[in-house]
Amino acid sequence: MTAAFAVKGLRKHYPDFALQDVDLTLPQGQVMGLVGVNGAGKTTLLRLLTGLAAPDAGSIEVLGCRLPDEQVAAKRQLGFASEDMRLYRGQSLDWHIDLVRRIYPEWDDAYARELIARFDLKPAQALGGYSHGQRVKALLLLCLSRRPRLLLLDEPTTGLDPVARAEVLETLCDVLRDEGRSVLFSSHNTHDVERLADSIGFLHQGRLVAHADKERFLDNWRRVLCLGAAPGGLDGWPELVHVRAAGSQVELKVRAWRDDLPQRLSAAGLTVQRVDPMPLEDIFVTAVRAGGAA
Amino acid sequence: MNFGLNVPVIRLLIVKDWQLFQKQLAAYVLAGFAALTLLGLAKPWAFYLGSLALIVVLVAAACFAIATSLLVERKEQTLAFVMSLPVSPLDFTAAKLLGNLLTFGVPFAVLLLGTLVVILTTPLPDGLVILALLLFGHVLLAYSVSLAVAMQVESEGWNTFAMIGSMVLINPFLMAIGQIEAIQGPLRGDAIAWSLPAALILAGQLLVSAAALAGTAWWQGRKAAFY
Numbered sequence: 209m210t211a212a213f214a215v216k217g218l219r220k221h222y223p224d225f226a227l228q229d230v231d232l233t234l235p236q237g238q239v240m241g242l243v244g245v246n247g248a249g250k251t252t253l254l255r256l257l258t259g260l261a262a263p264d265a266g267s268i269e270v271l272g273c274r275l276p277d278e279q280v281a282a283k284r285q286l287g288f289a290s291e292d293m294r295l296y297r298g299q300s301l302d303w304h305i306d307l308v309r310r311i312y313p314e315w316d317d318a319y320a321r322e323l324i325a326r327f328d329l330k331p332a333q334a335l336g337g338y339s340h341g342q343r344v345k346a347l348l349l350l351c352l353s354r355r356p357r358l359l360l361l362d363e364p365t366t367g368l369d370p371v372a373r374a375e376v377l378e379t380l381c382d383v384l385r386d387e388g389r390s391v392l393f394s395s396h397n398t399h400d401v402e403r404l405a406d407s408i409g410f411l412h413q414g415r416l417v418a419h420a421d422k423e424r425f426l427d428n429w430r431r432v433l434c435l436g437a438a439p440g441g442l443d444g445w446p447e448l449v450h451v452r453a454a455g456s457q458v459e460l461k462v463r464a465w466r467d468d469l470p471q472r473l474s475a476a477g478l479t480v481q482r483v484d485p486m487p488l489e490d491i492f493v494t495a496v497r498a499g500g501a502a
Numbered sequence: 503m504n505f506g507l508n509v510p511v512i513r514l515l516i517v518k519d520w521q522l523f524q525k526q527l528a529a530y531v532l533a534g535f536a537a538l539t540l541l542g543l544a545k546p547w548a549f550y551l552g553s554l555a556l557i558v559v560l561v562a563a564a565c566f567a568i569a570t571s572l573l574v575e576r577k578e579q580t581l582a583f584v585m586s587l588p589v590s591p592l593d594f595t596a597a598k599l600l601g602n603l604l605t606f607g608v609p610f611a612v613l614l615l616g617t618l619v620v621i622l623t624t625p626l627p628d629g630l631v632i633l634a635l636l637l638f639g640h641v642l643l644a645y646s647v648s649l650a651v652a653m654q655v656e657s658e659g660w661n662t663f664a665m666i667g668s669m670v671l672i673n674p675f676l677m678a679i680g681q682i683e684a685i686q687g688p689l690r691g692d693a694i695a696w697s698l699p700a701a702l703i704l705a706g707q708l709l710v711s712a713a714a715l716a717g718t719a720w721w722q723g724r725k726a727a728f729y
Contacts, residue, residue: 262727
């Protein structure tokens with residue numbers, strides 16, 4: 209399958225931050241969620257993928273275009289919206305639509321009108337009078353109505369109230385029904401990522417600490433509660449990333465679950481009380497604290 | 503380096519800047535006409551007030567064009583939106599330079615033309631044409647240097663320094679050319695008397711202005727990406 213984008217050995221250094229050795233591929237038609245705390249490198253990675261920034265090392269190919277040299281050709285086919293992107297406050301949404309429509313021949317006017325109605329936006333009103341949520345929706349409308357093959361969204365739901373967030377997520381869900389469209393979106397909200405993404409990447413301190421299909425993530429990770437005294441050497445088991453003893457209880461977090469693990473724990477003197485799947489947020493926090501691959 | 507410009511999008515971005523700022527720039531032109539009206543009265547007090555007002559309007563229009571199209575866009579994060587459109591850094595530079603030259607150039611040209619018409623059609627001495635051209639030449643030079651700095655430096659402090667610093671130099675500049683007899687002498691006469699110093703100063707202003715803008719375009723054109 210052709211990749212929507214592929215990056216190899218990507219590095220970008222700033223005075224106070226460095227993105228290091230990122231290898232990542234998004235197959236066409238897939239949705240990837242990029243999770244990381246503020247300053248993890250999500251925005252830097254997205255800027256590199258749009259050609260706005262040039263890497264210090266490594267290669268970037270987006271929709272068959274090598275970046276940053278072929279950024280114009282790539283940007284014709286992609287939609288990019290970031291949290292730090294603003295529209296002109298003194299101008300109306302109609303004015304912005306007119307500008308963007310003239311640049312992108314694939315602009316879908318009917319879809320734009322549908323989104324205006326769905327988002328309850330006033331197209332003739334100056335954007336200075338819009339709320340933050342309305343401005344985010346306006347930006348998304350300008351991205352989606354150009355029918356991009358690849359959608360790059362940097363923190364699309366940050367700062368939105370619950371209603372606006374639900375509307376944006378529902379619209380993104382609709383967009384994702386189009387199997388030809390690929391999406392990469394970053395967020396520090398793991399619930400959004402869990403809801404939308406086919407695959408998930410964890411970025412931390414400029415490094416991609418984990419990347420896998422969502423189902424694999426959720427299948428592999430388990431929280432195990434045991435009774436007994438934690439035997440020595442448990443920290444060294446490769447599938448365990450977290451071992452914490454509290455009284456007679458031992459909490460384990462497992463990153464590579466295997467069905468024979470309870471038996472092995474019993475053999476080591478622990479009685480397994482319960483095994484629970486882990487929510488993505490817990491997986492993210494555990495993986496980041498472990499600092500290694502999941 | 504890719505010199506293939508995306509001309510249709512550059513044209514749209516220039517039109518965008520024109521649409522964004524045309525009302526304010528029209529207001530500057532109207533204020534300039536008011537200043538020219540005072541100049542045309544050809545009375546000492548009116549000439550003093552009119553020339554002062556004209557300088558203020560020119561400086562304000564120059565600073566407004568640069569500040570709104572680059573510094574405010576950077577501060578309000580609308581530049582990120584523009585850069586996300588299918589443009590290369592060279593396209594963006596071309597659009598910003600040409601857009602600025604249009605948004606400032608139109609009021610500048612209208613006011614220059616108006617000033618020359620006022621001098622030549624009122625009792626004011628025609629010799630003032632040389633002074634007017636040198637004055638407009640200085641504003642053009644200060645504008646070009648400030649625009650070049652704004653294109654290349656993100657620091658608000660340095661940009662403010664470049665704009666205010668270059669514009670306020672108009673006062674010592676006028677004092678300095680007042681000390682050159684070959685320029686000062688013919689100002690009150692009815693003939694437009696070009697002297698070698700006046701011609702050299704004007705040529706220098708135009709050359710440095712062009713060099714500042716060309717150097718900026720060349721430097722920005724070398725960049726592969728925006729960040």
